[in-house]
């Protein structure tokens with residue numbers, strides 16, 4: 001059981017006074033564990049809501065590090081985090097611990113994959129979605145449903161956001177709602193993002209999470225909510241039950257029971273249409289050479305290359321410096337600006353991942369990794385210029 005703040009009645013007094021929560025609900029919150037998948041804008045907001053509400057333990061997972069372009073919306077980070085290129089999971093955990101020194105916050109600097117999703121979801125009461133791509137969301141929702149754990153979906157792009165709490169045995173799973181692959185479309189790197197819409201989505205996700213965790217399960221909203229906060233258009237659709245034919249949420253559901261519209265705003269669309277418009281993407285590519293897997297990060301001009309082995313950061317940094325790279329290092333990662341005329345940056349993580357920034361070309365990213373991380377060869381380096 002998580003350590004309990006001895007002054008919890010004082011700290012949470014205003015929440016306890018809210019009748020549906022009370023002391024009993026607060027105690028339930030303090031005995032809860034949540035997984036926050038992704039520590040970007042949504043993840044930062046969700047983590048802060050959960051921590052300040054008194055959730056006993058937070059498990060944070062994020063594969064990325066803090067950059068200046070994150071600061072306008074990712075509220076747990078500051079300029080120092082960006083200057084030091086700290087991993088988001090660690091930087092977020094450090095901030096959260098300053099908000100509550102008794103909080104239990106577990107930080108994982110990692111990709112979420114089919115091999116580890118079950119490990120991160122093990123023992124949690126709820127999975128909160130702060131990810132930025134459909135592939136990871138689907139993977140996590142599958143895993144959550146297999147474990148009987150609710151998945152609180154959230155997504156935001158430009159001025160639009162959407163959210164739904166998906167409950168095993170109660171609602172359809174994400175795969176049934178958005179399709180097996182999701183659709184490529186706008187994302188915050190191509191269409192931009194208004195920070196206010198993130199707060200709107202995260203607040204709604206947090207509200208459902210607090211209802212569920214405090215024992216107010218009957219109060220959970222059974223709808224898919226989407227909005228455009230700029231034009232102000234709001235749309236709510238009742239969530240269908242699990243579909244009989246689905247291996248994840250199947251059972252009691254009726255596949256003919258499509259989402260039922262409850263209210264329609266001016267910019268309305270159906271549930272699937274809105275999901276597609278928000279746009280999630282994640283492109284998996286075939287394996288090549290000494291590289292185990294690579295994927296272009298949605299709209300970011302970045303490719304993630306996963307080597308088949310861990311990376312010795314100190315040794316690689318030394319080698320990269322010898323090759324004329326400029327290095328930024330901390331205990332979690334090494335960031336190398338490649339020597340001119342190359343324009344790319346390589347960010348190495350000890351778990352064997354390399355983020356290649358400055359290209360969305362997977363073949364080139366892999367070539368750069370082979371040249372600079374997997375043992376450089378003069379010829380190959382030359383051919384990259």
Ligand SMILES: [Zn+2]
Pocket residue numbers: 172173174175176242243246247248249250
């Ligand atoms: Zn399903």
